[in-house]
Amino acid sequence: MENDVHRSVSSRAARRNQHQQTKDPEEGGLYGGKLSQEYSMKILWRRGFIRLILTGGIIWMLLILTVLLFHIWSCQSSLAFFAALCNKDSKVYGMLNTMGLVAPPHRCAIPVADHPNSVVIPEKRTPDKVIQRLSYIMEDKISTNGNQSSPLFGGHQTWKERDESFKIKPDMKVHCGFIQGGGEEMAQKDIEYVKKCRFVLATGIFDAYDTPHQPSNISKRSESLFCFLMVVDEVSLQFIKNNVTVREDNDGGQWVGIWRLIPLKHQPYDEPRRNGKVPKILTHRLFPQAEYSIWIDGKMELTVDPLLLLERYLWRGKNTFAIAQHKHHRNVYEEADSNKRRKRYARPLIDLQMKIYRYEGMEPWDEHKNTLSDVPEGAIIIREHTALNNLFSCLWFNEVHLFTPRDQLSFGYVVYRLSGAFNFFMFPNCEYNSIFVLHPHNREHSSKVEWAKTISELKKHPELIESKGGLGLWTPYPGNLDLVVLPPVARTSKAG
Numbered sequence: 001m002e003n004d005v006h007r008s009v010s011s012r013a014a015r016r017n018q019h020q021q022t023k024d025p026e027e028g029g030l031y032g033g034k035l036s037q038e039y040s041m042k043i044l045w046r047r048g049f050i051r052l053i054l055t056g057g058i059i060w061m062l063l064i065l066t067v068l069l070f071h072i073w074s075c076q077s078s079l080a081f082f083a084a085l086c087n088k089d090s091k092v093y094g095m096l097n098t099m100g101l102v103a104p105p106h107r108c109a110i111p112v113a114d115h116p117n118s119v120v121i122p123e124k125r126t127p128d129k130v131i132q133r134l135s136y137i138m139e140d141k142i143s144t145n146g147n148q149s150s151p152l153f154g155g156h157q158t159w160k161e162r163d164e165s166f167k168i169k170p171d172m173k174v175h176c177g178f179i180q181g182g183g184e185e186m187a188q189k190d191i192e193y194v195k196k197c198r199f200v201l202a203t204g205i206f207d208a209y210d211t212p213h214q215p216s217n218i219s220k221r222s223e224s225l226f227c228f229l230m231v232v233d234e235v236s237l238q239f240i241k242n243n244v245t246v247r248e249d250n251d252g253g254q255w256v257g258i259w260r261l262i263p264l265k266h267q268p269y270d271e272p273r274r275n276g277k278v279p280k281i282l283t284h285r286l287f288p289q290a291e292y293s294i295w296i297d298g299k300m301e302l303t304v305d306p307l308l309l310l311e312r313y314l315w316r317g318k319n320t321f322a323i324a325q326h327k328h329h330r331n332v333y334e335e336a337d338s339n340k341r342r343k344r345y346a347r348p349l350i351d352l353q354m355k356i357y358r359y360e361g362m363e364p365w366d367e368h369k370n371t372l373s374d375v376p377e378g379a380i381i382i383r384e385h386t387a388l389n390n391l392f393s394c395l396w397f398n399e400v401h402l403f404t405p406r407d408q409l410s411f412g413y414v415v416y417r418l419s420g421a422f423n424f425f426m427f428p429n430c431e432y433n434s435i436f437v438l439h440p441h442n443r444e445h446s447s448k449v450e451w452a453k454t455i456s457e458l459k460k461h462p463e464l465i466e467s468k469g470g471l472g473l474w475t476p477y478p479g480n481l482d483l484v485v486l487p488p489v490a491r492t493s494k495a496g
């Protein structure tokens with residue numbers, strides 16, 4: 001009996017153990033399956049996330065590459081619309097140019113003399129046959145319509161005075177900047193230094209827009225013959241001192257390499273680009289003792305000896321004024337249209353300047369005109385400081401003072417108003433591109449007035465309007481400009 005009880009208990013325990021053994025694997029299998037499924041999902045999500053990141057990165061890189069390729073293509077496109085989209089002053093373009101991904105500008109060899117030492121400098125200057133005496137208005141009319149106003153650097157020139165200034169006479173007195181109290185003041189030490197300068201190579205930096213670039217291939221003869229003068233405003237002077245080594249001589253003169261810095265205090269205009277036109281156009285006023293001058297924009301590194309430039313562009317052909325032909329435009333109205341598309345200044349104000357020129361008889365350029373083009377590349381100007389050239393520079397600057405600071409728009413107009421009295425040599429653009437290495441600006445310049453689309457917008461926001469320059473655009477014109485229709489512009493060339 002006792003044995004039967006033991007067998008019954010043993011059998012129940014055995015069945016219990018068997019049931020437990022059967023149950024445990026089932027539960028363990030279910031729990032293990034859940035773990036395996038969750039682990040698989042985590043792996044799947046992780047792989048999907050990595051693939052998403054890689055795909056997004058590839059798409060982003062392809063997008064950047066597409067934009068860069070489009071930028072390269074637009075800068076070399078022959079279609080005006082796409083060429084207008086190219087900003088050659090941007091850092092992107094500068095980077096692409098450095099990498100050799102952008103085609104270099106069209107260049108051709110300059111037929112210069114073999115060596116600067118072989119150049120024969122004329123013993124006598126070109127005689128002044130047309131203008132015997134040229135003087136300048138130095139005091140401004142400080143009262144207009146009974147209201148007192150501070151002197152303007154270019155003066156408050158009336159429409160009548162402007163018209164009379166184009167009528168050439170043996171004895172002339174004209175506005176030519178540097179009105180007393182108008183700004184642009186040079187230190188006495190620099191005034192004394194430039195008095196000795198007979199040959200001048202000049203450049204300028206304003207609003208810290210560029211970095212000084214040392215000219216190359218300068219001969220010993222030119223080093224001793226030329227004054228290398230870099231005109232700067234106070235902002236640029238401080239920028240240069242912070243970023244470039246500036247040395248000081250025993251007389252207090254400041255130097256960056258071969259350049260003698262010429263700081264100008266009290267800038268006359270709100271717009272830095274307009275300030276930069278003072279040393280560029282009125283070189284003869286800043287350096288009155290100079291007989292010859294070469295101006296180059298601050299973004300350029302000169303690569304040709306300056307004495308060779310004078311021989312090639314002035315003395316060889318008995319010229320007194322030389323400037324390059326624009327690469328794309330000959331018609332000033334086409335250049336104005338390009339300026340509007342590229343937002344170089346307020347579009348309605350460019351139109352107003354062009355309407356005044358059209359009202360005064362300025363015709364679009366064609367092959368029947370006596371000039372190769374009405375539009376120059378103004379970044380390099382080579383001239384002898386004759387009385388007629390000085391007059392032309394004064395009249396050219398007066399247009400820049402009265403209207404927009406886009407000097408390429410007013411050059412051809414002044415030539416037209418002088419009725420053939422002013423002769424100049426306009427050399428090929430491919431030679432122009434061979435004179436220098438072009439460097440990008442430190443930053444992209446933009447002023448608020450450049451984005452204005454209508455006159456009403458400017459009147460609604462007077463803070464956009466310059467207070468000291470371009471006042472001729474806001475002075476009532478003695479003619480009905482409403483009837484003026486600007487010539488149609490066929491956009492057959494690049495925007496430039």
